[in-house]
Amino acid sequence: MIKKLLKGMCVGLAAAGILLGLWLAGRLDTLEYGTWSLRVRAFARPTIATPQIKVILLDQYSLDWGKSESSWSWPWPREVYGAVLDFLKRGGARSVAFDVLYTEPSVYLASDDEALGAGIGRGPPFVGAVFLGSKSGDAETWPEGLPSKAPVFQGLENWLASARTKDVVAPLAAFPIPEVATNVTLLGNVSDQPDEDGVFRRAAMFRVFDGTAVPSLGLAAWFAAADGEAAKVRIEKGWLWIGDTKVPIDDAGRAILHFVGKSGTHETFTAASVIQSELQLQSGEAPTVDPKVFKDAYVLFGFSAPGLMDLRPTPVSKVYPGVEIHATMLDNLLTRLFLRDTPVVVVILATLLLSMLGGIAVTLSRKAWQSVVWFAVFLPVPAALGFFLYGRGYWWPVVVDELAVAVALVGAVVVNYATEGRQKAFIKNAFKFYVGPEVIEQMISDPSRLKLGGEKRELTLFFSDIEKFSSFSERLDPETLTGLLNDYLSEMGDVIKQEGGYLDKYIGDAIVAFWNAPLPQADHAARACRAAIRCQRRLDEKRPEFEARTGAVVKTRIGLNTGEVTVGNMGSRDRFNYTVLGDAANLASRLEGANKAFGTYLMISESTWKQAAGEVIGRELGQLRVVGRKSAVRVYQVMGLRGEPLPAVVEPFERGLALCYAGKWAEALAVFETLPDDAASRTYAGRCRALVKDPEGTWDGIWNLTEK
16 A cells, blocks of 8 residues: 555656646646636626726727718827817716827827827826837937826835846837827826737736836726825735735736626727717717716727727637727726736645645556546546636636646556556466456455465365266266366366355366465355355256266265465475465365265365354264374265255254264164165164164264275
8 A cells, every 4th residue: 555655646746747847947838828718708707897997999980980971091180089088078087098109290280289189188187108118119218298207116126126127127118299298197008918829818017117117008097097095006026006906916017817808898989989979069969979978987098990900819809909908907906806826836736736646546546447537536626726716816727737637647547557457467367267257356456465475374175076087087088088077177167266266276077276365255164165065056957968978977076174274375486386285175175085985975074064154054964083183073064055945854864863972873773764865864874773783882973984
């Protein structure tokens, strides 16, 4: 057991070590991304904050409307966005953020830019877009004259010392032109990088430019409407504190987004419908969109028309407007539903634990179906853990666990096959000719119970021999004799193995077998008795066939004895046999021959009779002293199995035997003479008759046998 535990642990540790190494090196990220979408979609549903966020999209419909109604070609005149801002002001929007870069002057001259700037000044708190990066933009410092840079991030300098600065610090920036930026409340960063496969799963909460942390557009929309203590920001390793809200971030200042649905989950309006509604209100007409829907809402404006190049792949959709990523970030901020990476140490410990448990479970499995069960138990655990923890706000890397567990399970199967499999094959090949399948399965299921080598053990021993075999074997040709013996021994051997016996050897026509080794059998005496009875009955069935084939009447005598012997591998260094030695084995052999004295065919010792009590029926035959043994042994004839009727001869025979033990020879003779068809009764009648004729004769009731 301990060896198997160690094997399972080693397999699990090896599997976990390999996969954790690949995971830490980022080699499993691509596979992990595949499981990401499944969890995101399963948990993507609106939150209580979702209605507070509105999205206005300049979609293809709006482009077509502008061209047909006002002959606007792209880009539109910037003054039309003033109508959007005026409408949002009417509705009482909390803040508005434009995911639009105004880094170049309008093609419609400076007045167009000034008109947009004026609209920004009239509207709700406004967040303009700035692009921070390493390759785009021409500004290396914050331009003078622009509004407040950003909220102060307390602890930024200390955090940067341990951050991945190349992913956080932007050396270049593309700012909006002064005419547009004049009246903005705040600038928000709109640059971000997807994962290696091009999908946006995380979002940068901020980037650092010219020593200042610039919030992302979605975060800036919240700051634009906030004030006082609520707008204070503090950063520390792993966390961004925004007021009393704690946002988990990685070393690059990015947070895992908790998507709340597909595109359009946040209430969305077309730019055309909003502009139309403002113009309708200015003309005194009923608006297409009621401005009250924007009351106290955070509004984000962006592009979704395919030709405007602001569609991005996300776990919930391959085509997702970039502005909606900012909306998702804002939603997560309001509900505090950002996901958190599971600590690396926890992942490592869990992977080691699951892998070792899986390896141990399969290594300890005795049968193939047990291994299959453990596969079914352990393989779903990492996925279930991933889904469970997602609902608790944690991102759990499923793939490293799944692969580690799978490798551990398969590795344990391979180890079992390489070690246990060879052992099982050895046991089957070594014992298949000597014991039945049931015993072999027990050996395989627990090889520790199979103790090879000499040991003292109580066994029930079986010896059988064919009556008068020598006399008729001489009359048979070799082919007929061999066929007879093969069939006879096969039939008898099958019965013995079916009862769990071990076939020690065939000696010509003789069979030697025993029970309670190599595996313990508490009912070994009963098993041996049943086997002996079944052998006799099987031979009764086959006797006519054997006689027809050979002309010989085949009968067999069987002797059983239970006692302590030495059992184990015996022989020379290069040739040995699993067999028995001891007086108990000799006695069983003598009892087989003693059947001749009583005319019986199945004789067992008193020790066997007592242990098999209740499982078989029969009668006491008497006491006898076999050749080579000083003490007498009481012997019995087994005549049937439990539940079968006792033969009629038993009761009168037992009365006669009792009279014999009492020395009442004449009375005993009278009883035995009433049983002329019973061989044992005829034997006793002959002895009693001799004693009656010789009044001076004495007999102690013990039969002394002079031949084996």
